[in-house]
Amino acid sequence: MRRATLLLLALAACEMADQPRYDAYEPAPLFPNGASVQPPPEGAVARGYPARAATLATRPPLTPALLDRGRERYAIACVPCHGIAGDGDGVVPSRGFPPPPSFAEPRLRAAPAATIVDVITHGHGVMYSYADRVAPADRWAIAAYVRALQTSLGTPAADLPEADRAKLAEAGR
Amino acid sequence: MPQIFTPSADTWPRVGVGLGIVAVTAAILLGAGLVQSAYVTSVDWVVDQPVPFSHLHHAGELGIDCRYCHAGVESAPNAGLPATEVCMTCHSQIWTGAPMLAPVRESLAKGEPLRWNRVARLPDYAYFDHSIHVSRGVPCVECHGRVDEMPLMKRGEPFTMAFCLDCHRDPAPHLRPPDQVTRMDWSDWTAERAADYGRRAMEAHHIEPSRLDDCGVCHR
Numbered sequence: 292m293r294r295a296t297l298l299l300l301a302l303a304a305c306e307m308a309d310q311p312r313y314d315a316y317e318p319a320p321l322f323p324n325g326a327s328v329q330p331p332p333e334g335a336v337a338r339g340y341p342a343r344a345a346t347l348a349t350r351p352p353l354t355p356a357l358l359d360r361g362r363e364r365y366a367i368a369c370v371p372c373h374g375i376a377g378d379g380d381g382v383v384p385s386r387g388f389p390p391p392p393s394f395a396e397p398r399l400r401a402a403p404a405a406t407i408v409d410v411i412t413h414g415h416g417v418m419y420s421y422a423d424r425v426a427p428a429d430r431w432a433i434a435a436y437v438r439a440l441q442t443s444l445g446t447p448a449a450d451l452p453e454a455d456r457a458k459l460a461e462a463g464r
Numbered sequence: 465m466p467q468i469f470t471p472s473a474d475t476w477p478r479v480g481v482g483l484g485i486v487a488v489t490a491a492i493l494l495g496a497g498l499v500q501s502a503y504v505t506s507v508d509w510v511v512d513q514p515v516p517f518s519h520l521h522h523a524g525e526l527g528i529d530c531r532y533c534h535a536g537v538e539s540a541p542n543a544g545l546p547a548t549e550v551c552m553t554c555h556s557q558i559w560t561g562a563p564m565l566a567p568v569r570e571s572l573a574k575g576e577p578l579r580w581n582r583v584a585r586l587p588d589y590a591y592f593d594h595s596i597h598v599s600r601g602v603p604c605v606e607c608h609g610r611v612d613e614m615p616l617m618k619r620g621e622p623f624t625m626a627f628c629l630d631c632h633r634d635p636a637p638h639l640r641p642p643d644q645v646t647r648m649d650w651s652d653w654t655a656e657r658a659a660d661y662g663r664r665a666m667e668a669h670h671i672e673p674s675r676l677d678d679c680g681v682c683h684r
Binding site for chain 1: 547577589
């Protein structure tokens with residue numbers, strides 16, 4: 292009797308560590324492809340889709356917070372190829388990826404923000420879509436920051452205020 | 465009348481009791497050492513993977529942010545494993561014929577996900593959410609170790625209850641500015657600076673260690 296109780300307790304301990312449920316990324320023998328995360332059936336509409344679509348369709352007002360968010364998201368998703376300055380001099384092109392154009396190109400300066408958002412959403416040329424990695428609101432933030440980069444790419448260092456020039460010299464050292 | 469007890473009658477039980485004490489002590493010591501050993505916690509043990517992905521190369525040498533691939537870490541319980549498309553964002557153009565990457569190309573062609581083997585795993589009875597840790601400024605390196613120095617992925621810290629509780633009971637020295645949460649090298653932060661920042665961060669976010677070790681925080 293006591294042995295049976297102990298065995299039951301030991302079994303329960305194992306059960307608790309690996310409970311009969313499918314966690315994210317856990318193998319799931321129940322499904323033919325063995326994955327716990329199944330692709331949605333055809334025609335399925337994701338929860339919150341209308342809100343996401345609306346965010347994507349409407350350009351948000353330009354605020355310092357939006358630019359800050361854009362700088363952070365740009366550093367995560369875009370810097371590897373487009374480079375920290377937006378001149379297309381990223382680390383991935385240096386390893387053989389076709390280099391992207393500099394944001395300073397006139398046609399990119401002339402492109403509306405919605406075009407930048409569209410490229411992030413759908414990709415362009417050899418650039419894949421980033422729709423699964425960059426949320427709609429963040430695409431607008433990145434588009435806003437690209438504008439800031441374009442301004443910076445077209446501004447000679449001599450035009451900067453004294454304080455910023457000192458910072459630049461400090462960073463360059 | 466013959467003697468019932470032989471001259472050695474006392475010796476045997478004494479030896480028995482002595483051996484028993486030694487055995488129990490040894491079992492406790494061995495047990496305590498064993499559960500903390502790498503054999504049990506898997507710390508520093510490389511896990512075989514379908515593709516020998518190098519965090520040293522991608523995160524260390526190339527400096528790609530953790531969140532480029534683990535995009536869910538700020539908003540979801542799971543950090544998220546990158547879909548094959550994320551690998552192919554670059555590898556559709558570079559190292560396109562590398563035999564090492566054949567499983568990645570095959571995964572894309574067949575539409576079948578790669579089956580990575582789990583490195584950092586918690587038991588099902590422990591509830592864990594990446595997003596709250598990231599938004600409060602627990603840097604990746606705190607639990608995952610110097611991933612940027614790992615050619616092959618291994619567990620950086622023992623994911624024992626003691627490991628979690630050490631931080632939950634005294635979070636201050638472990639906290640960093642949330643906007644630098646993916647930074648790996650904090651060697652320029654002295655213990656005083658970390659403690660000072662941690663104290664201010666805890667005030668700002670209302671982090672109260674007295675409640676952080678309640679059972680229900682992790683066991684729900």
